Amino acid sequence: MFRPGHFARVGLVSGLVLMYSAQAGAVGPVSQQSMVESLRASTAAYKDYMLNCGGCHRFNGEGVSQNAIPNFVNSIGTFTHLPEGREYMIRVPGAAQSLLGNAELAEVLNWIVATYSPHQLPPDFKPFTAAEVGAVRPYRFDDVMQARRKITAKLENLGLNPAPYLYGAPANVYEAAHAAADAQAAQ
Numbered sequence: 001m002f003r004p005g006h007f008a009r010v011g012l013v014s015g016l017v018l019m020y021s022a023q024a025g026a027v028g029p030v031s032q033q034s035m036v037e038s039l040r041a042s043t044a045a046y047k048d049y050m051l052n053c054g055g056c057h058r059f060n061g062e063g064v065s066q067n068a069i070p071n072f073v074n075s076i077g078t079f080t081h082l083p084e085g086r087e088y089m090i091r092v093p094g095a096a097q098s099l100l101g102n103a104e105l106a107e108v109l110n111w112i113v114a115t116y117s118p119h120q121l122p123p124d125f126k127p128f129t130a131a132e133v134g135a136v137r138p139y140r141f142d143d144v145m146q147a148r149r150k151i152t153a154k155l156e157n158l159g160l161n162p163a164p165y166l167y168g169a170p171a172n173v174y175e176a177a178h179a180a181a182d183a184q185a186a187q
Contacts, residue, residue, distance in 0.1 A: 032125065036114045039127060044104075045111030052098050053108065061116035068165065075163035077113045077120030078155050085151050086128070087136045092144060096137050103130035105137070120160070 039045075050059060057063050061072035070076075079085030089109055090096060100108060106128040113121060141147050148165050155162055 032121065032123065035125075035127070036118045036121070039110040039114035040118075042107055042111050045107040048100055048104055048108045049111055052100060053094065053112070056094065061112070063163070070165045071163040072112060072116040073163075074117055074120060075161075077117030077125075078160040078162045079151065080113060080120075080125055081122045081158060081160060082151060082154055085155065086132070088147055088151050090128070090133050090136050091139060091141055091147075093140070096140060101130075102134040102137065106130050106133045109133075 056067075056069045057072055058069075061076075063069035063071040065071070076089070079089050090105070095105060095109070098105065109128040113125075145165070152162055152165075
């Protein structure tokens with residue numbers, strides 16, 4: 001099915017990856033700050049996020065804790081430290097089952113981490129690509145909670161603390177987890 005702008009987005013994402021690769025080989029690595037600024041500047045990804053993700057994760061990325069929608073702010077970038085964390089971001093139902101094409105989803109994931117969690121990205125962060133998304137997207141999780149717990153434990157072992165994902169937790173657990181997250185953010 002043809003969608004207007006699809007090929008332009010594929011070209012944009014591919015072009016950005018090639019540009020970063022070429023610059024890295026020619027004059028040393030592109031600064032992470034300039035890469036993040038470039039990823040955050042995508043108006044197409046911004047619009048796709050607002051139309052496909054913002055309803056649950058909110059327009060400010062803070063999620064809805066009482067509905068167990070995790071906060072992206074100062075958190076989502078931690079997942080890019082692990083290959084399975086990157087896969088998790090692609091395979092969560094809202095991303096994997098969205099109507100976005102692989103290039104569009106890659107662009108949205110890049111926009112999300114660049115906008116809401118740039119300081120949590122690893123120094124060697126590589127932007128998501130359509131090929132990466134396409135390779136893992138078809139494989140749905142049997143249990144998203146179990147996958148999230150495993151990845152969170154690995155991230156915590158690295159000293160990284162993603163926002164809590166409290167689907168099905170009692171209200172007092174929500175309150176305690178969010179108070180701890182607020183205290184950490186204030187540091």
